Amino acid sequence: MTGEGGAPLAVRDVRWSAGGRLILDGVALDVAPGGTLGLLGPNGSGKSSLLRLLAGVRRAAGGAILLDGDDLAGLPRRRVAQRLALVEQHAETELDLTVLEVVRLGRIPHRRPWSGVGAEDDCAVAEAIARTGLQERLHQRWSTLSGGERQRVQIARALAQEPRELLLDEPTNHLDVHHQLDLLTLVAELPLTSVVALHDLNLAAMFCDRLVVLDAGRVVAAGTPAAVLTPRLIADVYRVRAVVGDDGPGGRPSIRFLPGRLRAPAPHDAAAPSAASTPPTTERTTAP
Structure with missing residues (x-):
């Protein structure tokens, strides 16, 4: 059972x-x-x-x-x-x-x-x-x-x-x-x-x-x-920026972290970066 x-x-x-x-x-x-x-x-x-x-x-x-x-x-x-x-x-x-x-x-x-x-x-x-x-x-x-x-x-x-x-x-x-x-x-x-x-x-x-x-x-x-390790999730959960490629072993994801830590938004701070405003550099990329 x-x-x-x-x-x-x-x-x-x-x-x-x-x-x-x-x-x-x-x-x-x-x-x-x-x-x-x-x-x-x-x-x-x-x-x-x-x-x-x-x-x-x-x-x-x-x-x-x-x-x-x-x-x-x-x-x-x-x-x-x-x-x-x-x-x-x-x-x-x-x-x-x-x-x-x-x-x-x-x-x-x-x-x-x-x-x-x-x-x-x-x-x-x-x-x-x-x-x-x-x-x-x-x-x-x-x-x-x-x-x-x-x-x-x-x-x-x-x-x-x-x-x-x-x-x-x-x-x-x-x-x-x-x-x-x-x-x-x-x-x-x-x-x-x-x-x-x-x-x-x-x-x-x-x-x-x-x-x-x-x-x-x-x-x-x-x-x-491949489905889980996206730049958006990494930004949401770990508060860091990352580029995700598909050049890992067997085409699996590979993650490259970028300098600069995303700070958690303060209350009523609309300008603070968040997962919803992840910079374009964190979008999934593929290896050249």
Whole structure:
């Protein structure tokens, strides 16, 4: 069974608050099976909060997260963890674990209390390690890994859960360009559904099949990268001017930002620039 819109994972009019502030306000979306869905939006738009709600780490104050048509809030935590895996932005541990030990943590949802490691666990861990290319680092200590290596290990740990949906919160944060491309290539090639929160619009255009843009806790755009990443939307949501071309990989959008920040219009300030008065230089262009 699936959600009302046919998607195995769906969000229906979800609201969530923290510290007396409304973070998510009536969010609705369908996560289609397969492919990579990118979550975009400025800081504070609700991307990380939405991912935690999707993972069942937090519970919505209103609306529902549906997993195969069932309200996530009513499902056993173990069942959710067997189905969904979350890779958070910052993963730390005070324990001096090896890479292999961290990846094995992904098998916890599949093991009964006090049970030992079985053949299925070993097989899932070995496959996760192979997919992420960690064979030569199995006995290296977590504390000695670089940021990019830690992210790769966390993805391997998530894959060892054998999820159908993988949720990643800013996986490229603090990584250099090489590791950003390497990590997102890995994610895009995984044979499962991925939902990835990103800041970099060009990376989102390059690796995501569909995008959802959040602004102040609401969905303001959804669709393919070409349909969503327009100069008007970038001006509206990010308050910057941009030229959007179609010379990205495979004809996908590529974004070039222009100097000068669009200021938010003051009350009754008709002369202030706004999304409705975006300068002509921000209209979509094509590469020469």
